[in-house]
Amino acid sequence: MADVSNGTVEVETCDLCIIGAGIAGLNALFVAAQYLASTDKVILIDRKGGPGGMWTEIYDYARLHQPHPAFTVGDMSWGWSRPAHYLSTGAEVAAHLAACFTQLRDKVNLVDYFAHTATRCDEVSVGEGRTAVRVEIHPNDAPERRRIITAKKVIRAIGFDIPALEPLPLQSNYVLSTTPQRLSADGVFDTRAPVYIVGGGKTGMDTAHALVERTPRRRITLLNGNGTVFANRDILAPAGMRTWWRGRLFTSIFRDLAMRFDGTNADDVFDHFRTTSSVSLDPSDKQFFFGILSEAEVDELDWGLDQIVNDYLEDVVDGDRGTMAVLRGGGRLPVVPGSIFVNCTGHMLRHNHPYEPYLSERGAVLSITPRSMTHFLTSMAGYLLSHLFLSDTLKDAELYALDGEALRRQGGHIYQTSLFSLTFLNTIIAHEALPFRAMNRCGLDFDRIYPLHRRVPAMIDVKRNGSRYVKHCRTSLDRVRDTYGVQCGPLKMAA
Numbered sequence: 001m002a003d004v005s006n007g008t009v010e011v012e013t014c015d016l017c018i019i020g021a022g023i024a025g026l027n028a029l030f031v032a033a034q035y036l037a038s039t040d041k042v043i044l045i046d047r048k049g050g051p052g053g054m055w056t057e058i059y060d061y062a063r064l065h066q067p068h069p070a071f072t073v074g075d076m077s078w079g080w081s082r083p084a085h086y087l088s089t090g091a092e093v094a095a096h097l098a099a100c101f102t103q104l105r106d107k108v109n110l111v112d113y114f115a116h117t118a119t120r121c122d123e124v125s126v127g128e129g130r131t132a133v134r135v136e137i138h139p140n141d142a143p144e145r146r147r148i149i150t151a152k153k154v155i156r157a158i159g160f161d162i163p164a165l166e167p168l169p170l171q172s173n174y175v176l177s178t179t180p181q182r183l184s185a186d187g188v189f190d191t192r193a194p195v196y197i198v199g200g201g202k203t204g205m206d207t208a209h210a211l212v213e214r215t216p217r218r219r220i221t222l223l224n225g226n227g228t229v230f231a232n233r234d235i236l237a238p239a240g241m242r243t244w245w246r247g248r249l250f251t252s253i254f255r256d257l258a259m260r261f262d263g264t265n266a267d268d269v270f271d272h273f274r275t276t277s278s279v280s281l282d283p284s285d286k287q288f289f290f291g292i293l294s295e296a297e298v299d300e301l302d303w304g305l306d307q308i309v310n311d312y313l314e315d316v317v318d319g320d321r322g323t324m325a326v327l328r329g330g331g332r333l334p335v336v337p338g339s340i341f342v343n344c345t346g347h348m349l350r351h352n353h354p355y356e357p358y359l360s361e362r363g364a365v366l367s368i369t370p371r372s373m374t375h376f377l378t379s380m381a382g383y384l385l386s387h388l389f390l391s392d393t394l395k396d397a398e399l400y401a402l403d404g405e406a407l408r409r410q411g412g413h414i415y416q417t418s419l420f421s422l423t424f425l426n427t428i429i430a431h432e433a434l435p436f437r438a439m440n441r442c443g444l445d446f447d448r449i450y451p452l453h454r455r456v457p458a459m460i461d462v463k464r465n466g467s468r469y470v471k472h473c474r475t476s477l478d479r480v481r482d483t484y485g486v487q488c489g490p491l492k493m494a495a
Helices: 023-035 090-104 202-214 240-244 250-260 266-277 295-304 378-390 404-408 414-433 436-440 452-484
Strands: 004-006 009-019 041-046 109-114 116-125 131-139 147-156 176-178 195-198 220-223 228-232 287-293 307-309 313-319 322-327 332-335 340-343 365-367
Touching: 009 023, 009 131, 023 041, 023 090, 023 147, 023 378, 041 116, 116 147, 147 378, 195 202, 202 220, 202 228, 202 287, 202 295, 228 266, 240 452, 250 266, 250 414, 250 452, 266 414, 287 414, 365 378, 378 414, 404 414, 414 452
Parallel strands: 009 041, 009 147, 041 109, 147 365, 176 340, 195 220, 195 340, 220 307, 228 287
Antiparallel strands: 004 009, 116 131, 131 147, 313 322, 322 332
8 A cells, every 4th residue: 555645745545544552542453463464554643752642641650550460452461570469650551551562563564653643534435335534644743744544444542532631720829730740840749848639539649649658747638529439459459369369350340230230220339339349538439430549548548648628629819818729619728828739630521522433334433432432441442342343243243332421421420330331231242242362362351360260250150141131231221321311322322
């Protein structure tokens, strides 16, 4: 497939184009290498300067919350002997993803366009009833230099498309507003100034841990909003040999929650999860975004945090009574001049992307986005859906798709409980649709940290009762669609 020039526009063709080189896109590339010949041309596009997605720009104290072997590309090894429960640093994750990319680029005829933005992705007719996909891109710093790519198939592995956090626009002249990415550059770890962490999700917990460990006895206030519940790592992923007799498989937990959920009882199901499988800093914490913490980490934060405020920050202002933090609930907190406010607010699923099904009308574009979710993990969606897509079985698989972005806006716990059912349902369907070798090479399965004798009963259970589980989950998710008016169902229902 030759490249040509069309005036000021470069034109290029390929067998497969992958948009996005984060964890979802790299898993799509891994799968593509199983189906394409070494001479088939694959074009990989990403806005970042290299592979790894958000991990190329993560704050320097970030750590994985999950067992690191399950955060990978396909079944590619981390290449070390650290125990499964080791929580890899952000730099180690970025290095691992880059190493995976380096190994994969030799499997196919790969051309990468990093630091490029894709602006269009359209299916077009190319004669004799055939369809191709026209992708338009340009360098980030030169939008006038357009390049048009015509591909046989496209995988849009956009994932959650998480934007970088910006400092909060606070009115006060006597505080520093910053972000996790800027803490070191701003010298925060070198001072004793009071810190206010704005947001109690994964980023907030990482920031709190880093501050407590590096600058103990500093005054740290967590502005916790509605508070966040975390899956209990001691239950889901016990350390070392404890996996032989302790802990619960992810499959078992998701099965129990999915079978408890009927589409109308989200709060009851969430309360069950909170009391049986979670930890939190405060019993009143309400949110859950599939993060994981251990009981020891919660204890450390209980000891290290000076104050937890279950309210949202509106602004920090200067007045006759000094500097004050203004809270959404109407309260005010006195703030010592020179204090530091770190923006760790949630930034997932707070956008308004256009709706698109996971498979395009003509079947030439696979999209992995929160508007058409099939799994709570974009990495797993990138792996499973790419297998089905490239083997031309995706359209007939009857996976359920959920408009997570729209459902999240409904509030409450319906988003989280629906994802329990969606993930469990589609995992069963994918296992039935894909050959054993495809599932055997899926290193993203959390349950693999457990020895085989712990996993076999769960496998047998799903084999025996899978059809009943599928029927129940479909009925529950159909009720979600009808009750909340969001796209939720197989392609023919979600179109």
